[in-house]
Amino acid sequence: MRPWEKNVRKVVPYVPGEQPNETDMIKLNTNENPYPPAPKVQELLKNMDADQMRLYPDPTVGKLVGALAQHYGVKKEQVFVGVGSDDVLAMVFMTFFNSEKPILFPDITYSFYDVWADMLRIPYECQPLNEAFQIVKEDYYKENGGIIFPNPNAPTGAELPLQDVEDIVRHNPDSIVVVDEAYVDFGAQSALPLIEKYDNLLVVQTFSKSRSMAGMRIGYALGNEVLIKYLNDVKYSFNSYTMNRTSIELGVAALEDQAYFEKTVRKIQETREWTAEELKKLGFSFHPSKANFIFARHARVHAKEIFAALREAHIYVRYFNKPRIDDYLRITIGTQEEMEKFVAFLREYLK
Numbered sequence: 001m002r003p004w005e006k007n008v009r010k011v012v013p014y015v016p017g018e019q020p021n022e023t024d025m026i027k028l029n030t031n032e033n034p035y036p037p038a039p040k041v042q043e044l045l046k047n048m049d050a051d052q053m054r055l056y057p058d059p060t061v062g063k064l065v066g067a068l069a070q071h072y073g074v075k076k077e078q079v080f081v082g083v084g085s086d087d088v089l090a091m092v093f094m095t096f097f098n099s100e101k102p103i104l105f106p107d108i109t110y111s112f113y114d115v116w117a118d119m120l121r122i123p124y125e126c127q128p129l130n131e132a133f134q135i136v137k138e139d140y141y142k143e144n145g146g147i148i149f150p151n152p153n154a155p156t157g158a159e160l161p162l163q164d165v166e167d168i169v170r171h172n173p174d175s176i177v178v179v180d181e182a183y184v185d186f187g188a189q190s191a192l193p194l195i196e197k198y199d200n201l202l203v204v205q206t207f208s209k210s211r212s213m214a215g216m217r218i219g220y221a222l223g224n225e226v227l228i229k230y231l232n233d234v235k236y237s238f239n240s241y242t243m244n245r246t247s248i249e250l251g252v253a254a255l256e257d258q259a260y261f262e263k264t265v266r267k268i269q270e271t272r273e274w275t276a277e278e279l280k281k282l283g284f285s286f287h288p289s290k291a292n293f294i295f296a297r298h299a300r301v302h303a304k305e306i307f308a309a310l311r312e313a314h315i316y317v318r319y320f321n322k323p324r325i326d327d328y329l330r331i332t333i334g335t336q337e338e339m340e341k342f343v344a345f346l347r348e349y350l351k
């Protein structure tokens with residue numbers, strides 16, 4: 001070890017799903033949307049003026065903040081925007097999770113939470129999901145330094161009913177409760193209506209999944225004005241210009257195309273239900289998903305083997321070699337056509 005290495009902030013990084021670049025692949029491994037962004041986004045992108053790039057972007061992200069505030073019927077002061085919800089969540093960890101007491105999150109959940117906690121030296125305690133892979137709300141009634149969970153949860157796709165989310169928020173007036181709603185648009189109930197009632201609730205969402213813009217990196221948080229102010233204070237102490245000009249403009253355009261958004265979300269929901277039926281027939285079991293993926297295991301063949309066989313056929317799904325879930329595959333819902341090919345392959349393979 002070199003002498004200076006003892007002073008390096010060492011972290012075990014988050015490992016994102018692979019991004020292979022093959023023309024004939026079916027990519028069902030990172031919960032991307034199979035449909036292109038809204039036509040308005042594509043049109044605006046074509047007409048963008050490169051000369052503007054000389055100038056720094058608006059540090060307040062005013063245009064997109066305003067559009068989001070209008071879209072959700074809240075004040076501008078209740079909206080925070082970041083470079084994907086990963087950036088928003090990292091700011092949230094830095095801003096609000098600063099206690100000696102452990103923060104709480106599920107044992108099976110988004111695998112970035114423990115990475116941020118480790119990196120920022122935040123103590124944490126994982127609360128096991130029950131046998132049905134559901135969050136047990138009472139586990140979050142103990143003393144804590146903050147709470148975070150996705151709803152629907154990832155990678156299970158399970159929704160925690162809004163009543164239970166509210167119970168968790170209500171039982172924790174002394175800490176911040178963060179609901180990571182990356183997948184909420186695919187059919188779960190959002191906790192957004194509760195932000196007026198509870199000043200300790202922060203709801204985080206993203207353009208990456210339901211709005212087909214993972215590549216643009218746009219995420220946001222909605223909550224009480226005081227929470228948003230604290231988040232902005234940390235952001236401005238870190239990097240004032242997080243959002244680039246193109247993301248800001250295209251984000252606004254995406255919000256304007258509500259009809260397209262609803263149409264593509266509905267298509268994904270329909271394909272999800274079709275895929276679920278087919279997977280059942282093939283001997284898979286899973287709990288209902290309210291997200292754009294299904295988390296399934298097979299009665300006979302181990303997930304690792306199926307994963308490898310699919311990969312060989314250029315069909316990418318996600319496999320997590322982790323306790324309790326190492327016999328599961330997380331299958332993103334692609335287009336109907338992609339899912340038909342996926343099911344056809346499995347039908348042959350599992351014969």
Ligand SMILES: *Cc1c(COP(=O)(O)O)cnc(C)c1O
Nearest residue numbers: 084085086110150154182206208
């Ligand atoms: C995809 C995802 C995110 C991050 O998405 P961004 O692309 O950074 O907006 C956050 N939380 C969960 C649970 C996710 O699955």
